[in-house]
Amino acid sequence: MHELAVCNALMNQVRATALQHDAESVGRITVRVGPLSGVEPDLLRHAFTIARGGDYTDQAELVIEATTIRIRCRVCGHENEAVPNRMLCAACGAYNVAVCSGDELLLASIELHGIPDSGANRKSKNAQGEETHV
Amino acid sequence: MCETCGCSIPDHAHPEPADTHTVDVLKGLMSSNDHAAEHNREHFDRAGTLVVNLMSSPGAGKTRLLEQTAAALDGRLNIAVIEGDLETENDAERLRRGGIRAHQITTGSACHLDAHLIHQALHEFPLVHDEKPVDVLFVENVGNLVCPAAFDLGQHLNVVLLSTTEGDDKPAKYPVMFRAADLVVVSKCDLLPMLDDFSLERAKASLKGLGNETPVVQAAAGRQIEIGEWVEWLEQKRSEHLPVSASPHRAEAATVA
Numbered sequence: 001m002h003e004l005a006v007c008n009a010l011m012n013q014v015r016a017t018a019l020q021h022d023a024e025s026v027g028r029i030t031v032r033v034g035p036l037s038g039v040e041p042d043l044l045r046h047a048f049t050i051a052r053g054g055d056y057t058d059q060a061e062l063v064i065e066a067t068t069i070r071i072r073c074r075v076c077g078h079e080n081e082a083v084p085n086r087m088l089c090a091a092c093g094a095y096n097v098a099v100c101s102g103d104e105l106l107l108a109s110i111e112l113h114g115i116p117d118s119g120a121n122r123k124s125k126n127a128q129g130e131e132t133h134v
Numbered sequence: 135m136c137e138t139c140g141c142s143i144p145d146h147a148h149p150e151p152a153d154t155h156t157v158d159v160l161k162g163l164m165s166s167n168d169h170a171a172e173h174n175r176e177h178f179d180r181a182g183t184l185v186v187n188l189m190s191s192p193g194a195g196k197t198r199l200l201e202q203t204a205a206a207l208d209g210r211l212n213i214a215v216i217e218g219d220l221e222t223e224n225d226a227e228r229l230r231r232g233g234i235r236a237h238q239i240t241t242g243s244a245c246h247l248d249a250h251l252i253h254q255a256l257h258e259f260p261l262v263h264d265e266k267p268v269d270v271l272f273v274e275n276v277g278n279l280v281c282p283a284a285f286d287l288g289q290h291l292n293v294v295l296l297s298t299t300e301g302d303d304k305p306a307k308y309p310v311m312f313r314a315a316d317l318v319v320v321s322k323c324d325l326l327p328m329l330d331d332f333s334l335e336r337a338k339a340s341l342k343g344l345g346n347e348t349p350v351v352q353a354a355a356g357r358q359i360e361i362g363e364w365v366e367w368l369e370q371k372r373s374e375h376l377p378v379s380a381s382p383h384r385a386e387a388a389t390v391a
Contacts, residue, residue, distance in 0.1 A: 002246050002281035010163050017157055027154065031163065038284035038310040039163075071345060084309035087345025095342040105284075107159045114153050 006039055007047035010107060011057065017110050018056060024114025026060040029107070034067040035084050036103040041066055069102030167285055170249035174256070174288025178271070181261040184375040185271045186368075187287055189311065190295035191304075192277030195321040195355055197225045199295065199364070200272055202355040204234045206365045211269040211372060216255050218247040218276045225274065235263055246281035247273065249288055270372055279308040291371060297322045298329055302337035305344060313344045317351065319364055324354035 010031065018026050033039050041064045048062040069082045073089035074097060080090040082102075088095055150156065162168060178185050188196050200215055207213065214235040217225045226238035237259035239251055252273065261268045273289060275282040294315040296304050299322060305312040312318065318341060320334065334352070341348050351363035 002244075002284055005244070005246075005248070006163055006284070009166050012166060013159070013161065013163070017159060021155065021157065023155075024153075028156075036310055036313065038280070082345070084313075084344075085306040085340075086343050087309075088343065095345055096347065097345045099345070105163045107161050107163055109156050109158045109160075111154060111156045113151075115155050116153075 001043060001047075003039055003043040004047040004050060006105070007044060007051040010048075011051045013107055014057065014060070014110055015055070018112055021112050022116050023056065023112035024116075025056045025058070025112075027111035027113055028061050028063055028109075029111070030063045030065060030109045032065045032067055032104045032106040032108050034102040034104040035069055036099065037105040039105055065108065067101055067104050070100040071097040071102075072100055073097050164284070164286070167249045170253055171286035171288040174249055174252055175290070177256065178261070178288060178290070181267055182376045183261050183268045183271050184291070184372050185273065185287075185289040186291045186293055187273045187275060187282075187289035188293050188295070189275045189279070189282050189315075190277060190297070190321075191279050191300060194277070194295040194297040194300065196274050196277070196295055197228060198355045199319065199321060199353060199361065200229060200234065200274065201232050202359055202361050203365060203368070204229075204232060206361055207369075211369070212263075212266050213270045213272065214259070214261075214263070214268045215272045215274060216252065216259065217274045218251075220244070220276065235259075235268075241276060245276055245278050246285050247275050247287060248285045252287045270368065279304070279311045283311040283314045290375065291316045293317045293319060295319045295321045296337065298325050298332045302332050302334070303340050305337065305340040309344050312341060312348070313346065315348050317349050317367060320350060320352050322354060322356065323352040323360070324356055324358040 014026055014029055033041055033044065044064065045062060052058070052060050069084065069087070070079060071082045071087055071089070072079045073092060073094050075094040076089060076092045078089055078091035079100065082088070087097055089097055190196055204213055215229055217236055217238045218241060219225060219238065220241055220243065222240070223238045226236040229236040237255055239247060239255055241247065241251070261271065273287055292314050294312055296318055298320060320337060326332065338350055341350065351367055353364045354360045
């Protein structure tokens with residue numbers, strides 16, 4: 001169950017980005033997870049409920065875009081979908097294949113609310129944000 | 135139903151409120167670990183040390199293989215080991231008794247080592263000892279076929295042990311781990327005559343199903359010792375990595391950053 005460690009790393013990135021933009025709160029966090037990343041989407045969802053909150057991430061929501069595995073045959077060039085333990089070319093049966101997608105573990109985007117437009121606002125929130133990062 | 139306004143019209147867009155902004159990040163979730171891993175790798179490279187991350191289920195024979203490897207190398211390479219376990223100093227002590235330099239990391243409840251833990255360990259366990267730089271550093275990861283695969287430590291090579299008592303379909307059951315392997319060592323091969331359900335051919339076919347040509351070597355490091363193929367592979371990789379005839383500056387470069 002390393003998903004909690006992965007999720008804590010995710011929340012560190014989210015908090016740093018929110019701080020950088022001086023946001024009041026974080027909304028939807030979109031991540032892209034492939035079957036070859038070693039991360040289970042369901043476990044990541046559970047971990048998220050633990051890693052989230054205590055600050056401007058209280059209302060944050062996790063959206064997981066699960067990707068599929070696509071491979072390209074190095075022998076005949078054919079491209080097809082595959083499952084983790086059967087990564088074979090569907091056309092010629094070769095095992096010598098390149099992974100086109102399916103190993104992603106990406107933070108795609110973060111929705112930030114309450115982005116200020118005045119300098120005064122910014123100052124107070126920065127101080128608050130820094131506290132949470134000590 | 136629309137999640138924003140609750141109406142029943144599907145697929146309609148709402149403009150973002152003025153103070154809401156979606157930031158595209160497109161960065162790896164593991165970027166903090168990966169950054170630390172790159173730092174470790176630079177450090178290893180400066181020191182001229184080849185680093186091998188050894189992974190397997192608990193009890194596949196990682197520590198035993200290291201003991202016998204040191205004996206087989208007979209001083210040809212200067213080796214050291216960083217041990218990862220949830221608790222106890224047992225494995226590091228066991229290696230030290232055999233004259234191998236070893237450092238133990240206890241992870242508490244964490245199921246894997248990460249790049250930060252390795253970095254910390256390097257501060258206490260320098261890559262130069264008695265003025266001799268380490269040629270090969272083994273990281274014996276926490277016995278686990280799932281989590282360690284997700285964390286780059288800064289190693290150059292991943293070696294996964296598959297013991298004959300575990301079953302020949304392990305690669306199909308744990309594809310992420312076995313896909314990461316640069317070499318699979320089938321351990322406890324001296325037990326093969328007693329096992330009617332482990333076939334080397336099936337194990338190799340199971341590995342090929344993961345879409346790559348991972349080399350496989352057989353080893354026995356128990357009562358019967360046959361680890362020649364493995365030692366040969368290791369010395370080959372070591373010589374490809376850097377000539378052992380180290381430059382006189384190598385020791386100076388090995389001080390931790």
